[in-house]
Amino acid sequence: MIVRAAPDAIGSQRLTLVERHHELRDHARAAIRQRGYWSAFPENPNAYGDSGEAEGKAAFDAYLGKEFPLTQAGVDTHVGSERSPFGFELGVTYPHSSTDGLLAAAAAAIPPWRDAGPDVRAAVCIEIVTQLNKRSHELAHAVMHTTGQAYVMAFQAGGPHAQERALESIAFAYDEMTRHAESAIWEKPQGKRPSLRVNKTFRIAPRGVAMVIGCNTFPTWNAYPGLFASLATGNAVIVKPSRRAVLPLAITVAAARDVLAEAGFDPDLVTLAADGESERRATEFATRPEVKLIDYTGSSDLGQWLERNTPQAVVFTEKAGVNSVVVESTSAYEGMLDNLAFTLSLYSGQMCTTTQNLIVPRTGIDTDQGRKSPDEFARDLAGAIDGLLSDTRRATAILGAIANSDILERLDRSASFGTTILASRAIEHPEYAHAVVRTPTLIAVDGEAELQFHLEEQFGPISFVVTVSDTSAALRLLGETTSRCGAITAGVYSTNDAVLAEAERVALEAGVALSENLTDGVYVNQSAAFSDFHATSANPAANASLTDAAFVASRFHVVQSRRPSEETEK
């Protein structure tokens, strides 16, 4: 239910928000500069009250089989066809608004939001994020049953971690919008004549209507940076979710609209553009002249199409990639295997950061347990995965469920990609009988072989042990794969400083974040808000980083006015 504040209450309401949130905002601003560890919201589900999970589940259950409660411009019908990867239809339908209606409403909502300025906008955005934080258990259920993530992961990645990415982008946006004075007196000496004095005002103006195109596997985590970067810089945002993962973003849109309305803004600043049965609204919206910003996560095909066919918009994309880890040597063989096993297993490898290719020199790996041939390493890694996933309850808590049939079909085909070292197993979920749960498959390939399935993204629980001639070839393959196929993560294991230095050089040249010798509780596929830059814009996997200055700076422009200062004094 949307409550519009009375006009006379709006000013104090907004001031209250600024006062409430400026410390959090400034903590976040300090954190993005310092890049150390900082957390705005607890990631432990238990920190959200004893009854938090039950209340979240009740809120989630209340949506099932009903029309989602969202009032927005231009609604012409209701649409929805989500099915939980854990095996049941959600039956939720969402308001479907006409394209013209949504665009007109979004554009009309902008001026007062623009004129409210960076402080108020940042405060309102942070209020939205904190309201979302309170609903993290509700979001966790929604994320779990649209993505297939296990509950704790859905809670963390879909809740506080996504919210922190939102806060990070708000902090970057605030920094960029306030990096210069709002006004200045320009006084130029003129020798003996009186100096020239001009009063200048510099206003932050948004680009216009922004669009955020969400993905199936991380509907909130991948959408929030763009959503909040665009919103904080004064734009209106139309959220186009994956048809398989609408609910988490519908909850997000509804929460944003409530906060905006309470602060006296037009809630159509944030709207939902759900796809009807056979619609592809992403391309329909993206080519409209009103749409000036597009944030996209998804397939490379559509991402590249957007990059090339929407010249009226600034486009931020995260696309497919092939992430590599070079294994050269280690002083902690068990730790390395356990670390890699967890990375390959987490959410059945359905992450843009999961390692696909483990590149090993043919001569083997020096370890604290002696030299290991590529075959031995592959078998030992398979063993580590088996060990990690031997207990069904633990396994399902790590693996979650397979998000969609595309991934399942790819997994079924994967035996033809090389020599299967570890076959994927189906696991019966103890709670959800119809859940599709699969363990990772590990496939050995020769890096010089003709068939190179490992050089295409095989999204899902499919990884390769790729044997190459030597360490140089391994690092070269990491670089080439990144430059050619894109990558969001890269890793190296080596006890040799020269190899680590060369790996850093290769990663720098190819433009990919490098993790070295991870053997403990940090994983190559994890990216911490405020510290790790997620993606680089330097390779085909993404044309932007979530989040850096370039991710926010082009979402607004500065419009100045100037007049002689005696004019303003009269």
Place this chain on the structure above:
Amino acid sequence: MIVRAAPDAIGSQRLTLVERHHELRDHARAAIRQRGYWSAFPENPNAYGDSGEAEGKAAFDAYLGKEFPLTQAGVDTHVGSERSPFGFELGVTYPHSSTDGLLAAAAAAIPPWRDAGPDVRAAVCIEIVTQLNKRSHELAHAVMHTTGQAYVMAFQAGGPHAQERALESIAFAYDEMTRHAESAIWEKPQGKRPSLRVNKTFRIAPRGVAMVIGCNTFPTWNAYPGLFASLATGNAVIVKPSRRAVLPLAITVAAARDVLAEAGFDPDLVTLAADGESERRATEFATRPEVKLIDYTGSSDLGQWLERNTPQAVVFTEKAGVNSVVVESTSAYEGMLDNLAFTLSLYSGQMCTTTQNLIVPRTGIDTDQGRKSPDEFARDLAGAIDGLLSDTRRATAILGAIANSDILERLDRSASFGTTILASRAIEHPEYAHAVVRTPTLIAVDGEAELQFHLEEQFGPISFVVTVSDTSAALRLLGETTSRCGAITAGVYSTNDAVLAEAERVALEAGVALSENLTDGVYVNQSAAFSDFHATSANPAANASLTDAAFVASRFHVVQSRRPSEETEK
């Protein structure tokens, strides 16, 4: 002559540059935040020594009829066909390097430049700018005789003002590159277990090879922001000048190469890509995969082509536009007329910031000299222009010469654009008998008429007095013209606060810088470095501002590496 420093001297040479220039750098950084008046380099030609102008002329003369002294990679021939708008052939030829040769050399030069880091790069860039500053008289002659600017303007716009725009972009680039820590220890608490500690390093990596496409009329002023923004962020820069204005950028490239070589860097970090007789190298280079950044000033056709056909590159364009000034009322009629007359006359209106359309309500203008009808205003403005240009020596010092035959032909056609209020006159230049000097023409049109030549850019000394029904229609036309045709400047004259407020709103919506009630020594066509944002990216005249954060932030990316901190301590 390029002197390569001995390797053992390089470190101290670079340190010296950092020490020499960090104050200037930090002054510039403060200036771009405060946006008041600040000048790094004197704009008065007399401040550069008694013999400055003569030495500059001698240096310029020494180039005429010769091969320009520039040693760079891949030279296969020499090319050049510049003719001074003041009426003589320059006869200078420039090294023509193969596309493959230039691209390979540029790419190979990058790694040590990248690894030198933001401080050294900023210092080297500032050293280049200060070396250029010392050669301002030489550059002034080169700019004068390629653009047609009169000497003092060529000196200021081509010399110190362009150098200040360079310094401004270096300051923005430095700020963005250093906005976060270079390294951090990420230490995450783990309850009772030992905390996770990871050492992280964040490196600034350039995009790759950058290209700067210069224009005929402001070869240095428009090229320097992109050139130095790309160079300071670690890229190599290939400079593709207009075939009509090579010399100013050849001098710039040579100066940059000297400084780079002295600091121990590969001078092929900055190279010249001169066009041969029938070549169009802009499009040839721009579609090469190595080219990751393009800065362009010129026609809308090529600008839009670049925006749409170079998906591998980030493209910054400044294109055509139609600048408007609404004249509603004034308390200083004479001052207003004089101010407008100077704007229309300066450099014969051959500026991207010159007002093309003076929009007047049919009901006339309230002034301190009574109400003036549109006709009276047009005649009075014509009189002010005539008065300003009555003395030939003064006239030629303001007008300069017509840069090229395209502009002259347009001027010849302009009588058919409407009712001529003031015809363009040819003026004989007292020093250059063959110079093509023309005064502005002023043409009256009905804003509701069918033929709308005033809604296309008529680059050169062609302006329109456009009559519309009332003040609202005038402001609406300003907004619509800006949104549809693009604009870099806009102006309004009014004594009515409500009209000024509405003009500000219209300019904000359309995204154009607005000047109000300029009657003294500040002109709508002038843009001061460190204070005025030149262009906005919000309308078709430009997709970027020279210079703001968005202009620099996407020229580099951040590549991180991380390893458990015990690893780094061993």
